[in-house]
Amino acid sequence: MSKPYFKPYNAPSGGWGSAYSVANILLREKAPFVAGISLLKQNKPIEGFACVSCAWAKPYPSRPLAFCENGAKATAWENTSNRCRPSFFARHTVTELLNWRDYDLEQQGRLTHPMRWNAETDKYEPITWDVAFQEIGDELKAMSDPNEVVFYTSGRAALETSYMFQLFARLYGTNNLPDSSNMCHESTSIALPESIGVPVATVTLNDMEKTDGLFFFGQNVGTSSPRMLHQLEEARERHAPIVTFNPIRERGLEKFTNPQSPLEMATGKETTISTQYHQVNIGGDIAAIAGMCKTLFEMDDEAIATGQPRVLDADFIREHTHGLEAFEQKIRRYSWTELERRSGLTREAMASAARVYARCKRVIGVYGMGLTQHRQGVLNIQMLVNLLLLRGNMGKEGAGILPVRGHSNVQGQRTVGITEKASKVPAENLKKQFGFEPPMDDGVNTVEACEGIIDGSMKAFIGLGGNFVRAVPETLLMEPAWRKLRLTVQISTKLNRNHLVHGQKSYILPCLGRTEIDVQATGEQYNTTEDSTGCIRAWRGVAKPAASTVRSEPAIVAGLAKATLPPNPRIDWDAWVGNYGLVRDAIAETYPEIFHDFNVRMMEPSGFHRPLGASERKWATDTGKANFITPDKLAPDDDIDPDLQKKDVLQMMTLRSNDQFNTTVYGYNDRFRGVHGTRAVILMNRHDMTQLGLEEGDQIQAITVVEDGVHREVGPLRVTPYNIPEGCCAGYYPECNPLIPLWHHAERSKVPAAKSIPIRVRKMIAFTAGDIPSEPDVPAGLGAA
């Protein structure tokens, strides 16, 4: 591999860069034909499959090519012609594979056989499905307490699988159902119900078409949900302003050329996405929004004084909201100096954003991990809702709140019972349907599951997808603790680090992906998902299964459940596997309001939407109104160590590159950010570099600044000057995860605060240029020795 280098990227997002990138991965996965055919069916309801990348809404009628660069990569990745067969495992011990990079592990291709780790040989060896189910079932039956078992879900599994998995866990006797969402939008699930009485976005594609202003906070559309760029391009064609708050200038939020428009590609037409771009400090959003709200109050004063139309929507506020007075008092009291210092923005910048906001009649507030993954993640979101409420931008066409969800069905999983919170489950319905007492104690979320694994109280882990140990914080404590688990079971498509960091008894169960044809006893099966806009639809796979020995996720969950649970006359697991329609009937019975007539309504190509009170200005909150939530502080460091204010402490955010999907690394280039051939970088402000005596290309160790007795260090990372506010820096996820203390999470939602890790850097003794280790030599466990 060539030497890493850094070169700013000036082309638009999309465009030819995107076209080349898609062609490259199709060739590399040796899947140009299979994946190419699949791509034609991507995001086509009923006849095709829902993209396995992000959860952004799929318009109907579909575009002829309804995929984006990253969706194409995800499809190629699943439809690869590489196979990770038993012969591969026979050649390598697990200890040896632990030194491989994440990229090389997944590059082995699709898993084909159920495998069991053999302690004597330190290798995974093939076993039959029956033996795998029997042994896992026996282990689970031998546990002394069902609450010693974690049932984790990564956000991909379809509604049918997810429903079966939660039922399995609850029949077993536990609500230990953490989900990738606990590391992601759980801040949303806490914030929005308190503010507006719903846990999810209130915005549909129709609203995207009608809006006349979008305000973007901490969401990287060009990488994380590129299909949304089409709606943004259309909004810009209608001259709707897009105002962005992000510490760094993300390409997708600046310029876009539609790679599927021959005209735009030929003429090089670029659309400017953001009309204002505010490089807010990491963690500075509460202050930035407070600054906007303060301006709005002042503008409203002026309007009243001069007899102009009000700036605030007084009727809406009176009729539909609660708590304005306390909120307003608090906001008016903040000084501009304080707001400027915390946000990193000038008063004028905040005021000009507010003026644009005040001119728009229908505004959508969009956000992602830049708001949720902070200690004040919940409050971040509630502040954005406060801003929307001031002008009645909730429950009317073209307006609302839009958390952009990550995994393609992560929102839907929550809807059908994947949750650790007992109160979120219709226990009465489950009891009536299946004749058992569902557990009533809350189970563990992701952080609590990690705590239990570290302190030894958790004994077994069943993973429905994902790469848990790699995605969570505190890697250096988690990995050794994981090895003490009595049983680890991973239902997976590809080999990843979590298979290698394993429990005393460990199994890999290979499953079909959503792009693949799923034939069961009654014929080809549909599966269903819910997207970021609460739209539920039916899909089916089109590609030939990776191997005849691979099973579908519902079949695997049913196999485990049957081997573990006593027979239940009301559940015929085999019948469910033979016909997923029967699972959907069960879902409809448990959740009639959302899923009545599920099997019929799912066939509507435009899908059906779950009912959302807030979209109709019905507020299921404690006050029966939409609540203004008064911030108790502007930034998280208000209440922690004064040490953190010191000059040499930087706030690090961990980012995704354009060439990865979570822990799956497709390649070592982050085209949009100009980083090539490496992921072992730290992006820094030039002024900070000078202050710290660093030059471009220097190698540093990043060390977490906390006094809890644990030393956390990652490196070497290559210093790269970047346009980022002073005192802020960035590194890649998951390589930097060893830096995050497990307790460093959002208050109440417990989402790891992966976007604000206080660190110091230590320069490494000078290497000669030739000695500098480049990324390809760095193993997956990039943490310090």
Ligand SMILES: Nc1nc2c(c(=O)[nH]1)N[C@H]1C(S)=C(S)[C@@H](COP(=O)(O)OP(=O)(O)OC[C@H]3O[C@@H](n4cnc5c(=O)[nH]c(N)nc54)[C@H](O)[C@@H]3O)O[C@H]1N2
């Ligand atoms: N290609 C690709 N697509 C993906 C994924 C992937 O890994 N790769 N992952 C999927 C998943 S599971 C998820 S959750 C989503 C994640 O998608 P996003 O929500 O976009 O999450 P990130 O990419 O982690 O970073 C979000 C942005 O937040 C900014 N940011 C960081 N801190 C702050 C802050 O304090 N304030 C503000 N205003 N901005 C901040 C960062 O600069 C970055 O641009 O994407 C999904 N789609």
Ligand SMILES: Nc1nc2c(c(=O)[nH]1)N[C@H]1C(S)=C(S)[C@@H](COP(=O)(O)OP(=O)(O)OC[C@H]3O[C@@H](n4cnc5c(=O)[nH]c(N)nc54)[C@H](O)[C@@H]3O)O[C@H]1N2
């Ligand atoms: N530092 C830091 N940490 C983070 C984040 C961050 O921004 N910064 N982001 C967090 C977020 S938002 C999330 S969502 C989590 C992600 O955490 P996870 O969801 O646990 O991780 P993924 O990388 O998405 O999981 C990838 C693995 O899933 C398996 N897989 C893929 N497709 C399928 C399928 O169809 N079925 C099954 N059964 N398995 C499949 C493959 O084996 C693959 O190796 O990470 C979190 N961790």
Ligand SMILES: [Mo]
């Ligand atoms: Mo996520």
